[in-house]
Amino acid sequence: MSITKQLLESLAISSDEYQAILELLGRVPNELELGLFGSLWSEHCGYKHSKPLLKLLPKDSSRTLVSSGEENAGAVDIGDGLAIVFKIESHNHPSAIEPYQGAATGIGGIVRDIFAMGARPIALLNSLRFGPLTNSHNKYIFNGVVAGISGYGNCLGIPNVGGEISFSESYTGNPLVNAMCVGLVESDKIVKSTTGGSGNLLVLVGAETGRDGIHGASGLASKSFEDDRELRPTVQVGNPFLEKILIEACLEIVATDHVAGLQDLGAAGLTSASVEAAANGNGGIVIDVSKVPRRENGMSAYDVMLSESQERMLVIVKKDRMDQVNEIFGKWGLSTTVIGTSTSDGYAQLFEGDSLQAKIPVEILTDPPQYIPDSKVPKNLLSVQSYDLTKLPVNNLNPEELLLKVLKSPNISSKESVFQQYDHQVQTNTITGPGSDAAVLRIKGTSKGIALSTDGNGRYCSLDPLTGGMIAVAEACRNVSVVGGTPIALTDCLNFGNPEKPEIYYQMQNCIKGMVLAANTLGVPFVSGNVSLYNETRGESIYPTPIIGALGLLENFNHSVTGSFKNPGDIVVLIGRNQIIGELSSLGGSEYLEAIHGLNVGKPSIDLDLEKKVQKVCVQLIQSNLLSSAHDCSDGGLAVTLAESCISGNVGFQSTTNIIGSWEAALFGEYQSSVVVSLPSKKLEQLENICRQKNVPLTNIGILGGYTFNIKPYFDIEIADMKSAWDMGLINALSSK
Amino acid sequence: MKFGIIVFPGTWSDTDCHHALVEILEQDAEYVWHETTDLSEYDCLILPGGFSYGDYLRPGAIARFSPIMREIEIAAQNGKPVLGICNGFQILCEAKLLPGALVRNSHLQFRCTWTHIKVENIESQFTNKASIGQILRIPISHGEGNYVADEITLGKIEQNGQILLRYCTENGDVNEKANPNGSYKNIAGVTNESGNVLGMMPHPERCCESVLGGTDGRVIFESVISSLKTGQYTRDPI
Numbered sequence: 005m006s007i008t009k010q011l012l013e014s015l016a017i018s019s020d021e022y023q024a025i026l027e028l029l030g031r032v033p034n035e036l037e038l039g040l041f042g043s044l045w046s047e048h049c050g051y052k053h054s055k056p057l058l059k060l061l062p063k064d065s066s067r068t069l070v071s072s073g074e075e076n077a078g079a080v081d082i083g084d085g086l087a088i089v090f091k092i093e094s095h096n097h098p099s100a101i102e103p104y105q106g107a108a109t110g111i112g113g114i115v116r117d118i119f120a121m122g123a124r125p126i127a128l129l130n131s132l133r134f135g136p137l138t139n140s141h142n143k144y145i146f147n148g149v150v151a152g153i154s155g156y157g158n159c160l161g162i163p164n165v166g167g168e169i170s171f172s173e174s175y176t177g178n179p180l181v182n183a184m185c186v187g188l189v190e191s192d193k194i195v196k197s198t199t200g201g202s203g204n205l206l207v208l209v210g211a212e213t214g215r216d217g218i219h220g221a222s223g224l225a226s227k228s229f230e231d232d233r234e235l236r237p238t239v240q241v242g243n244p245f246l247e248k249i250l251i252e253a254c255l256e257i258v259a260t261d262h263v264a265g266l267q268d269l270g271a272a273g274l275t276s277a278s279v280e281a282a283a284n285g286n287g288g289i290v291i292d293v294s295k296v297p298r299r300e301n302g303m304s305a306y307d308v309m310l311s312e313s314q315e316r317m318l319v320i321v322k323k324d325r326m327d328q329v330n331e332i333f334g335k336w337g338l339s340t341t342v343i344g345t346s347t348s349d350g351y352a353q354l355f356e357g358d359s360l361q362a363k364i365p366v367e368i369l370t371d372p373p374q375y376i377p378d379s380k381v382p383k384n385l386l387s388v389q390s391y392d393l394t395k396l397p398v399n400n401l402n403p404e405e406l407l408l409k410v411l412k413s414p415n416i417s418s419k420e421s422v423f424q425q426y427d428h429q430v431q432t433n434t435i436t437g438p439g440s441d442a443a444v445l446r447i448k449g450t451s452k453g454i455a456l457s458t459d460g461n462g463r464y465c466s467l468d469p470l471t472g473g474m475i476a477v478a479e480a481c482r483n484v485s486v487v488g489g490t491p492i493a494l495t496d497c498l499n500f501g502n503p504e505k506p507e508i509y510y511q512m513q514n515c516i517k518g519m520v521l522a523a524n525t526l527g528v529p530f531v532s533g534n535v536s537l538y539n540e541t542r543g544e545s546i547y548p549t550p551i552i553g554a555l556g557l558l559e560n561f562n563h564s565v566t567g568s569f570k571n572p573g574d575i576v577v578l579i580g581r582n583q584i585i586g587e588l589s590s591l592g593g594s595e596y597l598e599a600i601h602g603l604n605v606g607k608p609s610i611d612l613d614l615e616k617k618v619q620k621v622c623v624q625l626i627q628s629n630l631l632s633s634a635h636d637c638s639d640g641g642l643a644v645t646l647a648e649s650c651i652s653g654n655v656g657f658q659s660t661t662n663i664i665g666s667w668e669a670a671l672f673g674e675y676q677s678s679v680v681v682s683l684p685s686k687k688l689e690q691l692e693n694i695c696r697q698k699n700v701p702l703t704n705i706g707i708l709g710g711y712t713f714n715i716k717p718y719f720d721i722e723i724a725d726m727k728s729a730w731d732m733g734l735i736n737a738l739s740s741k
Numbered sequence: 742m743k744f745g746i747i748v749f750p751g752t753w754s755d756t757d758c759h760h761a762l763v764e765i766l767e768q769d770a771e772y773v774w775h776e777t778t779d780l781s782e783y784d785c786l787i788l789p790g791g792f793s794y795g796d797y798l799r800p801g802a803i804a805r806f807s808p809i810m811r812e813i814e815i816a817a818q819n820g821k822p823v824l825g826i827c828n829g830f831q832i833l834c835e836a837k838l839l840p841g842a843l844v845r846n847s848h849l850q851f852r853c854t855w856t857h858i859k860v861e862n863i864e865s866q867f868t869n870k871a872s873i874g875q876i877l878r879i880p881i882s883h884g885e886g887n888y889v890a891d892e893i894t895l896g897k898i899e900q901n902g903q904i905l906l907r908y909c910t911e912n913g914d915v916n917e918k919a920n921p922n923g924s925y926k927n928i929a930g931v932t933n934e935s936g937n938v939l940g941m942m943p944h945p946e947r948c949c950e951s952v953l954g955g956t957d958g959r960v961i962f963e964s965v966i967s968s969l970k971t972g973q974y975t976r977d978p979i
Contacts, residue, residue: 154851158884159792161753245751245795252750335774337750427853427882429947430790432757446952448760562952 015042028368036306037362043272047537050372053503054535057516061530062523071531076117078531080493084450087191089123092184092497092553094536098239099181103148107181108156108242114185116268119251122195122258123187130167131458131551135176137737154425159244164426165443167458170415177541182497184553199285199346200264203323206344210316214299216240217312246315253336262328265320275309277318283370288351291344305361380506391605393588403718408729413599416640417733441483441636446561453561455489457554462547463593464608469511471608473518478615480554485619486634488564488626489556496533501545503537511548525612563627567635569653572709574632575685580618580678582701586666590673595639610676618677621700630687637678643671645680651727656710744770745783749804754790761946775807785822788829800885801831822866823938830940839940841890847923851884858929859909862902866968867939870960876913877957879943886942888924906930
């Protein structure tokens, strides 16, 4: 075999990297060995362009049990001897090519990461970004992704409790499909991905190995792609029933002491599963690829090692326990195959029968080169940021028409038509399901609850990566705070373009720096994460879009609130601001500018110290049972926040405050660190006292009652009219030709 | 009194039923693996929701051949109460223990949402604690809950009072607007001719606690419990 430029390119190995491989090995690798390098040194598995930045993220807190990069997912202690295991992961490129299977297998992969740690998966969330629905291909992608999540996820019996969906031209051709899975496990029963010393058996269980997904990690996930039809065969096909059986069988196995470790086969298939387990076990592995059960004849060792066939697990079985293990898997109708053993020599050795096919030190494979690419401020950044917002085009719509237009825009309008395609109640823990600021689940057998949210605003990040990164973290944490949860841990899915381009690396570098600043200020660690780079079509990058998943802890699950206004007569208070003032700068990056003017300009801003105080006070107010509702002010600004609370609670709002400055900015500007709450008037004094003690500003803005949304002189709209605009926005966008 | 909760590969409401029965209603309940062939110790059998065998081929079409199904048939003939929820309903139809069939929702999508259902007959092991015409708020979660049957069967089940539950509006109107899946005549739950086997698409086990949004599901389980205690509405073996 000759090492050609095309071969290296197909494996995403640069010529410098090839030289490094030659030096490290001291010889020319064969094709199989090169394939192992290509996969494990890929961005997807090896984080070669992102690791130096990822190291900046805070990873530890007193609750952290397993942190980023250590295992398949992060784990945090929630007390009562329990831990939450969670992670978010992307399946963007597969979903762009084959939306149903791409999204379905994205769910499958993240769920395996969770139960590989011995945790029962208890919740799923999806953060989705698409191109506008005015484009028929975007509609096809949207429908396929939603159907794939529904088709695969519902079959597993894991509630799909939240997430968000938004649309922007930047995601045409390159949707973002990020899936988060959350699991529950007894803290002392977390299972490791390790070979656990030498002499243990490497056992494959689950699906047979086919040719699907070869080069998924090195090809699909680690470089830009153009002709999508050509890549369709690299997308795997999911079997949710088999996944469900694997969940149950593996959780039954890990409850015994027959296994030393458990690892799912995800990106780079058997290669990364076995090599990572060997690395974690500080040892080596010997695998006979001829033992691996196959779907078709004529597969080479290379095909077998790099296949990304779904629903497979690598179980590290203690040497004398195969009979017991077979009994449990047999009950579930699963057959097992011993494909190798763990060793102590530090080598990954692959045999085909008696013939040695590859032998490489594990530490070389798991230590890819790291790059700090050049960074350059994107050339139009300053001009976009300094756009003169006093010169916005005059629009012919009155305030009410503007509000209705924003409410029916696909980004703001109700996503109920999507969420009801997902089972969000199974397992009977869901207190608050999708469509809220954060989902709330109770933890059976305890008084505790958890709050879950995903967030990330690509528009903000494109305008100001540093501030955008800060806001992504702040908002994800704010979302869990406003339902009553103290944010205790984060996971991140970093979606960017090609990091080898200096302007893209600048975005990534600054977004992550912003995330670091916010996470440090708020005192919340990142315990897991995933990087998705090369999100580009025809040379155009997506908006830089870090998606943050937040985990909040509620000491008492009975004390949580939603964003719906509840009781006529309740007082409405805006926490975090001491007056309703409209500064034009607050329109920067807003939904209003996009929906009304088709613009993404300006510069978002946030005060992290205020943010921290506002979040803490919200949790305190909710856990003290003072509030009837709380809703984060975010996309669409104050007017949309109030309107959503009125619509979902079917209660009117009468404003009692004055607006200072620009009414457009006051009503539609996106001020961070502000939360709309409602409460009975008799509790107002207590709320004011707590906010004063904590030095958190507030404004009394209105009272609930009647059937209209009334902010004089701008709005006097029937709630029913707002509701029909909001309810039908997405549905109409999908059905329009 | 002991409940047996049947677990097929792919079942997922088993733990929810167990939680509702044991933790909330304080009953004795056990999981029963689908290969079990002795059901004598159970007084009521529950076939829970899920995707048995992935719903491949047709929902319930493979599960109905599990070894346990022969025993469930015998138990049903002997008058033991058998409750099929969602996928359990589909399995019981496939096994011909209930009339009719469940096909793809008319709008072709999976639907997980709260529904209102009207109790049409309270002379039953499953509804005797409800009042006639009572409106229950119970969620559904299925892609194939569209109840169909031939005209003769439909006439018969209507006449025999086998239709226990129909989808309705919040105010109790049984109309198209309230129908979440296209079911014929808004049928949400039917029994066999002797009344001891009920299949229902809504999930009563999901609403037995107020923290989950409602407690209307309890009345179904409480009816069974009461009937087993008092012997009322129980059936003699055929």
